[in-house]
Amino acid sequence: AEGLIEGHVGRGTLVKRGSFRPEEDYFDQTTPSWLLGLAANEDSLIGRDTRAVSELTSLKAGEEIISLAQGTPSADMLPADLIQSIMADSSLEAQRSALGYCPVDGLLSLRRQIAARMRTRGVSVDVQNILILSGSTQGLGLLGRFLLSPGDEVVVEVPTYLGAIQMFRALGARIIGIPTDSEGMRVDLLEAILARRQPRFIYTLPTFQNPTGVVMSVERRRRLLQLARRYQVPIVEDDAYGEIYFGEEPSRPLKSLDTYGNVLYLSTYSKMLAPGLRVAWLAAPEPVIERMGLYKQTFDLNTNALGQWIIAELIRRDLLDGHLSRARQCYQHKLNLMLEAIETYWPSGGRVYPPTGGMHLWCRLPHGMRARHLLREAAHERVAFVSGDLFHVDGGGQHYIRLSFASPEEAHISEGIRRIGVAMRRLLAR
Numbered sequence: 001a002e003g004l005i006e007g008h009v010g011r012g013t014l015v016k017r018g019s020f021r022p023e024e025d026y027f028d029q030t031t032p033s034w035l036l037g038l039a040a041n042e043d044s045l046i047g048r049d050t051r052a053v054s055e056l057t058s059l060k061a062g063e064e065i066i067s068l069a070q071g072t073p074s075a076d077m078l079p080a081d082l083i084q085s086i087m088a089d090s091s092l093e094a095q096r097s098a099l100g101y102c103p104v105d106g107l108l109s110l111r112r113q114i115a116a117r118m119r120t121r122g123v124s125v126d127v128q129n130i131l132i133l134s135g136s137t138q139g140l141g142l143l144g145r146f147l148l149s150p151g152d153e154v155v156v157e158v159p160t161y162l163g164a165i166q167m168f169r170a171l172g173a174r175i176i177g178i179p180t181d182s183e184g185m186r187v188d189l190l191e192a193i194l195a196r197r198q199p200r201f202i203y204t205l206p207t208f209q210n211p212t213g214v215v216m217s218v219e220r221r222r223r224l225l226q227l228a229r230r231y232q233v234p235i236v237e238d239d240a241y242g243e244i245y246f247g248e249e250p251s252r253p254l255k256s257l258d259t260y261g262n263v264l265y266l267s268t269y270s271k272m273l274a275p276g277l278r279v280a281w282l283a284a285p286e287p288v289i290e291r292m293g294l295y296k297q298t299f300d301l302n303t304n305a306l307g308q309w310i311i312a313e314l315i316r317r318d319l320l321d322g323h324l325s326r327a328r329q330c331y332q333h334k335l336n337l338m339l340e341a342i343e344t345y346w347p348s349g350g351r352v353y354p355p356t357g358g359m360h361l362w363c364r365l366p367h368g369m370r371a372r373h374l375l376r377e378a379a380h381e382r383v384a385f386v387s388g389d390l391f392h393v394d395g396g397g398q399h400y401i402r403l404s405f406a407s408p409e410e411a412h413i414s415e416g417i418r419r420i421g422v423a424m425r426r427l428l429a430r
Ligand code: PMP
Pocket: 071, 134, 135, 136, 137, 138, 161, 163, 205, 210, 238, 240, 267, 268, 269, 270, 275, 279, 280
């Protein structure tokens, strides 16, 4: 009916030429032909889910739409006031030097500070083990290029961070999913994979996993490290949320248990401070840092120096820890508001998995309800969230959704949840 396939006597039914165009209005008569020619390439490189994500991130929670989709700090937690005070009482000379190029490995003062902070979290690293990155997304891309050739296999958790799935797919990797439960990756299922196949690395989010919020148990962490060592497979640890914990105990990275240099650790200031700063880092053995630094130079010369300088100043003036403790309190409070609202407004029969840190609440929908159906219904109620299937490489997740409790304004949380409840009841009444 949509003209996407055509029948050929003797050849069968085939996808019509040109029907791979992502959207009808994406290209029009004025599109130059060289751009049309790129479309096939683009589809394999970008994919539909990437477009879904870029739509999500550009969807600003306006007055009408309440977005519970993005895992970012809420506007009131962005450290604009701290940055203002730093700018106000630093010299023009210091600011000028922050506006130039900086070493490809990053600002030395920031690398030192990061190494020192990591040591307080039990990771024995020094400045030569730290490479500053333009977002941990850049780290996933650089490590992916370094470790993978098209067709290589990579192990991820199911579910896992969507941006990583997209990155590894864009690099031509074949992705092997390992299920997770309340203790994180099912490491018991990993050995069979490592013994039979040769994945190039294992990608894991051991602390406040995105999307489930789960923390991997210490036993599994140890077992994972043992297996990685035995089969000589590096682990890429993505620790974007580790500093956003709600209990008394600070969380520790998997890398703190790594005595063989098998863990390549990524973290970012996007969640702790602000994604607009685009500053993240890789902590890894020195030879890896050297190679990655050379790669990085080819792609962007260096990470934006102003963002690095601002963060180094925040740390030097001892402002980061205060900010983090406010953020932890704020997000924990918002999580509680969200849980209360779910209790009040949602029909029974579903399940929520309250995390002890991070920014996301993972939910199983009631009575076999499908997340995509709910999303469509919720759009009429002007509320957005992320459908669970986007995080799954095995076709699962249709009955799950991910809600961000960190990014919405406090006043919108209860209303957003109420609207989802209305959409749920409408679906159940059908
Ligand atoms: N890893 C995880 C687990 C994330 O949730 C995100 C942000 N959504 C990133 C990496 C990317 O962060 P950055 O802004 O540092 O590129």
